[in-house]
Amino acid sequence: MDLLSRHASSAALALALILPCSPALGAGAVDARADAASTLPALSHAPATVAQREGQLRRIEQLQRTGKRSDARRLIPLLRDPDAQVRERAEHAIWTLWGRSGQAAVDRIFRTGVAQMGRREINEAIESFTIVADTMPGFAEAYNKRATARFLVGDLVGAMDDCQRALELEPDHFGSLAGYGHIYFRLDDMDMAILYWRRALAVNPNLDSVARSIDAAERILRGRGRLQT
Numbered sequence: 374m375d376l377l378s379r380h381a382s383s384a385a386l387a388l389a390l391i392l393p394c395s396p397a398l399g400a401g402a403v404d405a406r407a408d409a410a411s412t413l414p415a416l417s418h419a420p421a422t423v424a425q426r427e428g429q430l431r432r433i434e435q436l437q438r439t440g441k442r443s444d445a446r447r448l449i450p451l452l453r454d455p456d457a458q459v460r461e462r463a464e465h466a467i468w469t470l471w472g473r474s475g476q477a478a479v480d481r482i483f484r485t486g487v488a489q490m491g492r493r494e495i496n497e498a499i500e501s502f503t504i505v506a507d508t509m510p511g512f513a514e515a516y517n518k519r520a521t522a523r524f525l526v527g528d529l530v531g532a533m534d535d536c537q538r539a540l541e542l543e544p545d546h547f548g549s550l551a552g553y554g555h556i557y558f559r560l561d562d563m564d565m566a567i568l569y570w571r572r573a574l575a576v577n578p579n580l581d582s583v584a585r586s587i588d589a590a591e592r593i594l595r596g597r598g599r600l601q602t
Contacts, residue, residue, distance in 0.1 A: 442470050442512075448466055461579070471514045471546070472514050474509055479505055483502070483505050483512075486498045499526070503519065513538075516549075517539040519531075524559075540553075550569050550570075551580060554570035566590050
């Protein structure tokens with residue numbers, strides 16, 4: 374199997390990794406969410422004392438439990454925090470918040486689609502995510518997950534359309550930016566793949582697999598005489 378084929382296969386597996394969804398918010402979560410959200414911006418620029426770091430981690434966890442989808446944007450700056458644990462917790466919280474539609478019935482269908490992806494029932498997952506997207510067209514993660522599923526069944530045009538829609542709704546969606554890169558890689562357009570992967574890293578520099586994907590694409594370009602060492 375050549376480098377392009379190997380990378381396309383590993384990219385498909387990487388795209389299939391779906392982080393678990395969070396449960397719907399209970400009553401009384403609004404005040405806790407507001408407290409966590411209001412203090413995160415200040416902490417993200419504060420000196421990294423032990424007490425501040427621990428407080429920041431608690432607030433990230435609290436926002437992950439109680440926050441709304443729109444709160445994910447508050448966590449994006451923390452993806453560049455000097456502390457590795459803060460970066461990791463922030464990324465996980467962002468995925469959790471992105472997966473929260475705000476409607477319990479929609480969330481149930483969305484979680485069904487995620488479970489179907491986990492069981493490799495890809496066509497069924499596409500149907501579930503389509504129901505979610507049709508019901509709630511402003512829910513970016515429905516398009517991102519459907520893009521993943523469509524990529525896995527070889528529907529690259531559909532996957533690209535879904536990535537674009539997700540990015541229109543969530544411009545910092547590093548998952549969709551990375552997904553765009555995998556699609557262009559599969560289409561053998563290394564330049565565009567690298568462009569989108571770099572955009573993903575610009576938002577979230579912790580995506581080691583994306584950095585490796587850039588290296589793979591650059592090796593291919595060098596092999597074609599298109600990139601100088």
